[in-house]
Amino acid sequence: MTTIWDEARVGRLKWPHRFAMAPMTRSRAQPDGTPGPLAATYYAQRASLGLLISEGVQPSDDGQGYMLTPGIYTDRHVEGWRRVTDAVHDAGGYIYLQLMHVGRVSHPDNTPHHRQALAPSAVATGEQIFTPGGLKPMPVPRAMTIDDIRKTIDDFAYAATRAIEAGADGIEIHGANGYLVQQFLSANANLREDEYGGSIENRARFAIETAAAVAAAIGPDRTGIRLSPGSTFNAIEEGEEYEALYRYLVAELAKLDLAYVHIVHHGNESLVRDLRRLWPNALLVNRPGQPLDKLAADIESGLADVVTIGRFALANPDFVERYRIGAAMNEPDPATFYGGGERGYTDYPRLSEAPQTALAG
Numbered sequence: 521m522t523t524i525w526d527e528a529r530v531g532r533l534k535w536p537h538r539f540a541m542a543p544m545t546r547s548r549a550q551p552d553g554t555p556g557p558l559a560a561t562y563y564a565q566r567a568s569l570g571l572l573i574s575e576g577v578q579p580s581d582d583g584q585g586y587m588l589t590p591g592i593y594t595d596r597h598v599e600g601w602r603r604v605t606d607a608v609h610d611a612g613g614y615i616y617l618q619l620m621h622v623g624r625v626s627h628p629d630n631t632p633h634h635r636q637a638l639a640p641s642a643v644a645t646g647e648q649i650f651t652p653g654g655l656k657p658m659p660v661p662r663a664m665t666i667d668d669i670r671k672t673i674d675d676f677a678y679a680a681t682r683a684i685e686a687g688a689d690g691i692e693i694h695g696a697n698g699y700l701v702q703q704f705l706s707a708n709a710n711l712r713e714d715e716y717g718g719s720i721e722n723r724a725r726f727a728i729e730t731a732a733a734v735a736a737a738i739g740p741d742r743t744g745i746r747l748s749p750g751s752t753f754n755a756i757e758e759g760e761e762y763e764a765l766y767r768y769l770v771a772e773l774a775k776l777d778l779a780y781v782h783i784v785h786h787g788n789e790s791l792v793r794d795l796r797r798l799w800p801n802a803l804l805v806n807r808p809g810q811p812l813d814k815l816a817a818d819i820e821s822g823l824a825d826v827v828t829i830g831r832f833a834l835a836n837p838d839f840v841e842r843y844r845i846g847a848a849m850n851e852p853d854p855a856t857f858y859g860g861g862e863r864g865y866t867d868y869p870r871l872s873e874a875p876q877t878a879l880a881g
Contacts, residue, residue, distance in 0.1 A: 524816040525844075528570060528826050530802040531690060531741040531779030533614050535570030538819045539840060542806050542828035543573045543618040543692065543746070545589065547858040548865065553578065553591030553632075554600035560607035561866045565837035567613030573692050573744075573782070573828065574604075576620025576699075579679030581632045582672070583700075585622030587650060588859060592617055592679045598686045605687030616744060617683040618692040619676055619734075623700030624661040624709065625754050627651050637661040638668055640703050640710040640717065640726075645755040669716060669726065672700070676730050677737040690742035693730055696784050698754025701727050702747075705769070707759030720765040728772050740777045744804070748784035749791055763791050770798045780804050782828065785818075796823055804828050812849065838870045847871055 524538045548556040563572055578584040578591045591597045601617065608615045624639035629651040631637075639661035648655045664672070680691045695701035703709040704726040710717050716725050727745070735743045749766045750758065758765065770781060782804040785792055796803055805824035807814075812832070818824035833839050835852035842849055856864020 521820055522822065524819050524827075526819075528802075530571060530804075530826060531744075533571060533689060535614070537570060537840060538816075538824075538826050539569055539843075540571040540804060540826050540828045541566055541569045541573060541833045542830040543575055543620075543694070544830050544834055545575050545586065545858065546865065547586060547588045548860065549588045549590040550600075551588070552596060553584070553589070553594070554596045555590045555604055556588075558862055558866050559590075559600070560604045563604050563615060564607035564611040564613075565866065566833055566839070567608050567611035568838065568840045569829075569833060570613060570840075571689075571826070572608060572613055572615045574615060574617045574688075576622075576694055577601075577617050577679070577683075579619050579621055580672070580675040582635070582638050583619075583621035583675070584631045585626035585637070585649070585699075587630050587652065589620075592619070592682050592686065593675070598682050601683070601686035601688065605689075609687070614689040616690045616692050617686075617688045618694050618746070619679055619683075620694035621672065621676070621700040623703045625649070625658065625699060626661075627656055627658055629653060629656070638664050638672070639700065640664060640712055643709055643711060645698075647755055663712075666714070673726075673730050673733045677733040680734045680738045680743070684738050684742070690744065690779060691734060691738065692744040692746055692782060693727075693734060694746055695727050696746045696748030696782075697751060698756040701730065702751070702756055702758075705758060705762075705765060706756045707761075708755075708757040720761055720768050724765060724769040724772065727769060728776075731773055731776055731778060735776050735778060741779050743776075743778045744780040744782055745773065745778060746782040746784065748786060749795075750786040750788050751784060763788070763794075766791065767794055767798060770795045774798060774800055777801065780826075782806065784808065793823065802826060806830070812843075815843075835868050837868055842871060 626637040
């Protein structure tokens with residue numbers, strides 16, 4: 521039986537256990553999208569997790585949705601991320617940058633160019649988003665033209681090359697959580713009648729073409745993609761055919777020989793097991809809210825090659841060491857998840873630094 525302490529192999533990388541850090545938005549970038557001054561410390565602190573998947577990083581001005589999220593498409597962005605990647609490598613870890621284009625999950629007040637958001641169709645989420653002026657409804661996006669789609673795929677590929685230039689070990693395409701890639705997959709956000717809408721093959725086309733473009737730019741063994749089958753986050757409804765859609769999508773992605781698929785598991789066990797059978801390379805699995813004593817279960821059952829952790833990693837820079845000896849965990853502080861300075865970001869203590877509070881569950 522494979523255990524959590526067996527060596528992980530993902531693309532070009534290997535590390536001595538089966539944990540990795542999940543991507544988590546922290547909203548602490550500078551106004552121009554350059555990683556903030558504490559980002560290198562934050563990621564390097566968690567290097568013992570082996571593979572760190574960064575917070576969502578926009579590939580273009582159009583890709584930004586939230587305030588103070590980082591980018592990877594300007595020289596300043598590259599310089600900022602180089603400080604982060606160097607720090608992670610010096611600490612013995614690896615880092616993939618997650619490329620996140622939010623699509624309709626945006627507001628003009630939050631973007632550099634203040635333009636209307638782009639999405640598969642002109643369908644608003646009906647939800648609100650934080651802006652410098654407080655909570656505001658997300659406006660109706662502009663339906664992307666074919667030229668917009670091609671430009672956006674090019675943006676992903678360009679951002680991937682800039683990430684490698686910045687020293688990243690690879691990139692993860694964010695195809696989950698109701699952002700642009702999943703909007704194309706979803707029946708309620710994608711009302712198109714051209715080659716990018718309607719059938720499951722057409723709705724999967726944008727994800728496949730984006731993955732192919734990124735893999736061609738930086739190598740398939742440095743390219744991963746995150747998917748969240750069945751997620752309703754950000755007002756997504758994927759429709760009755762969603763299981764067939766994901767089986768088709770993963771089978772097509774397998775032809776690209778990507779380093780990994782990263783599944784956010786929302787409870788459809790039979791579907792995820794089907795995707796495991798369809799996917800020949802490393803499968804990363806994240807189960808939101810999974811208790812500490814169940815973290816290794818998907819490794820031991822053979823479902824996952826790597827399990828990614830979010831809040832445990834956020835609050836415990838020495839998570840692997842604590843888990844190995846069964847030590848208590850720091851409890852994360854939700855009030856400091858987004859924005860701010862070092863509090864709730866780089867100041868969580870290690871075992872040797874302060875008493876800990878056990879994390880419930």
